Amino acid sequence: MKQNFDKLMQNELEGAQHRRLLLHSCCAPCSSHCLSELAGKIQTTVFYYNPNLDCREEYEKRKHEQVRFLQETGLADFLDVDYCREDYAAAVKGLEGEREGGARCAVCFRLRLLRTAEEAKARGYDYFGTTLTVSPLKNAQLINEIGFEIAEKTGVKYLPSDFKKRGGYLRSVQLSEKYGLYRQDYCGCAFSKLAREGQKLSALWEKIGLSSPVKARAEEVWKEYGAEVSALPLEPWRKLSYEEGLNALKAALSEDGDGMKLFVAQSLQALGAKREYAARDIGEDVFFATMAFLSRFINETYERTGCVRWVWGWWFPRQLSLHEFRLGALEFELLEDGRVAVHIPAKCDLTDGAVDSSFAAARAFFAAQFPAYEGAQFVCSSWMLSPALQEILPRESRVRQFGARFSVTKWEQDSPAFREWIFPSAKDAAIEDLPESTSLQRAVKKHFLAGGKLGWADGILK
Numbered sequence: 405m406k407q408n409f410d411k412l413m414q415n416e417l418e419g420a421q422h423r424r425l426l427l428h429s430c431c432a433p434c435s436s437h438c439l440s441e442l443a444g445k446i447q448t449t450v451f452y453y454n455p456n457l458d459c460r461e462e463y464e465k466r467k468h469e470q471v472r473f474l475q476e477t478g479l480a481d482f483l484d485v486d487y488c489r490e491d492y493a494a495a496v497k498g499l500e501g502e503r504e505g506g507a508r509c510a511v512c513f514r515l516r517l518l519r520t521a522e523e524a525k526a527r528g529y530d531y532f533g534t535t536l537t538v539s540p541l542k543n544a545q546l547i548n549e550i551g552f553e554i555a556e557k558t559g560v561k562y563l564p565s566d567f568k569k570r571g572g573y574l575r576s577v578q579l580s581e582k583y584g585l586y587r588q589d590y591c592g593c594a595f596s597k598l599a600r601e602g603q604k605l606s607a608l609w610e611k612i613g614l615s616s617p618v619k620a621r622a623e624e625v626w627k628e629y630g631a632e633v634s635a636l637p638l639e640p641w642r643k644l645s646y647e648e649g650l651n652a653l654k655a656a657l658s659e660d661g662d663g664m665k666l667f668v669a670q671s672l673q674a675l676g677a678k679r680e681y682a683a684r685d686i687g688e689d690v691f692f693a694t695m696a697f698l699s700r701f702i703n704e705t706y707e708r709t710g711c712v713r714w715v716w717g718w719w720f721p722r723q724l725s726l727h728e729f730r731l732g733a734l735e736f737e738l739l740e741d742g743r744v745a746v747h748i749p750a751k752c753d754l755t756d757g758a759v760d761s762s763f764a765a766a767r768a769f770f771a772a773q774f775p776a777y778e779g780a781q782f783v784c785s786s787w788m789l790s791p792a793l794q795e796i797l798p799r800e801s802r803v804r805q806f807g808a809r810f811s812v813t814k815w816e817q818d819s820p821a822f823r824e825w826i827f828p829s830a831k832d833a834a835i836e837d838l839p840e841s842t843s844l845q846r847a848v849k850k851h852f853l854a855g856g857k858l859g860w861a862d863g864i865l866k
């Protein structure tokens with residue numbers, strides 16, 4: 405029968421001011437409301453025993469926040485034991501594949517509550533309890549049933565609770581904000597972390613427009629290798645040079661023929677970059693537009709070859725390390741020499757208005773976010789800057805107008821790099837066999853047949 409555990413707790417606390425409670429806490433945010441609710445009603449010691457946490461770093465991070473919260477509020481004493489990951493691993497053996505909220509969680513609750521009760525008994529506390537019931541995602545009925553069972557077994561009284569009641573969960577969110585507490589977005593174990601990451605990746609891929617077959621393949625790879633990829637220390641590599649970081653990541657990923665493990669790993673890194681965007685107060689619109697680099701290139705490879713392959717991972721560290729941003733039509737890369745490189749995404753809007761507003765957005769963005777680049781010189785390296793195009797394309801051509809914005813500083817007339825962009829399906833074809841599907845292709849082919857060159861050029865924005 406469903407019971408009102410919140411009411412039971414209130415009854416139990418009447419006249420309990422001098423009693424002692426050992427309260428298991430999973431993290432500072434969850435404990436914040438529970439402790440303010442208990443303040444003055446019972447003498448509380450927080451017990452930090454969470455062997456379920458996926459790694460020591462997370463364990464220490466949550467513990468640090470718990471201690472800080474208690475120091476700042478004085479709401480309870482603190483007691484902890486070492487991080488004993490083995491306790492959890494042994495307890496949930498065989499239940500690894502359970503969904504969140506299933507049999508594995510019941511075992512996890514029992515493990516933490518039993519240790520709390522044993523510790524309470526050994527130290528002479530009157531009650532043991534837990535903050536776990538503040539989460540709307542956890543089954544308070546089950547947690548309380550386990551608590552009462554353990555009380556019977558150990559002989560220590562259990563303090564029932566349903567801390568999320570009477571606005572408790574919302575209050576914990578408000579208190580976390582007030583004290584600036586670190587709020588993790590997964591329950592704690594590696595399984596819950598993986599599940600949460602999977603949800604976030606799906607949402608990212610959806611948002612940036614991965615085509616259906618590509619998304620299906622990416623999700624398949626995540627399902628098969630997600631645990632392996634997620635266990636890698638993805639963050640520190642982003643502080644290395646682009647090449648070193650990428651090589652370290654590739655080496656850790658082992659066999660990856662189609663590059664899809666790298667795609668998944670870089671997508672996870674993108675989620676890390678999202679936190680940096682938020683910390684810098686850069687809008688989500690800029691984040692998603694920038695990360696759409698992933699979908700643009702992998703979708704394009706699939707359309708061209710019919711295979712889902714990731715071959716553009718070598719460029720992506722720029723976006724991941726917050727050195728390249730898409731701002732309107734164009735992409736802008738912060739160069740080490742203090743200049744800003746302009747990149748032209750395929751199929752972008754090259755109308756005068758779109759290009760003007762993209763440059764204006766970039767100037768404002770860099771002034772606000774990267775003051776060292778305020779007023780920086782814009783440079784571009786592209787086939788679009790080839791002086792030949794000023795001769796062979798009509799005045800109204802967007803490509804010609806874009807190229808004319810730059811003063812050319814270098815022209816490599818024999819560079820074949822333009823072929824990948826103008827003739828992607830016929831990169832190596834003889835001049836006579838080049839396709840003529842677009843007016844640009846027709847103009848360039850005619851120019852070649854007449855003995856002209858196109859090449860690649862560098863320029864500075866006038």
Ligand code: SF4
Pocket residue numbers: 456504505508509510512513591592593594595596
């Ligand atoms: S999801 Fe949470 S409660 Fe369930 S097993 Fe993992 S850490 Fe424990």
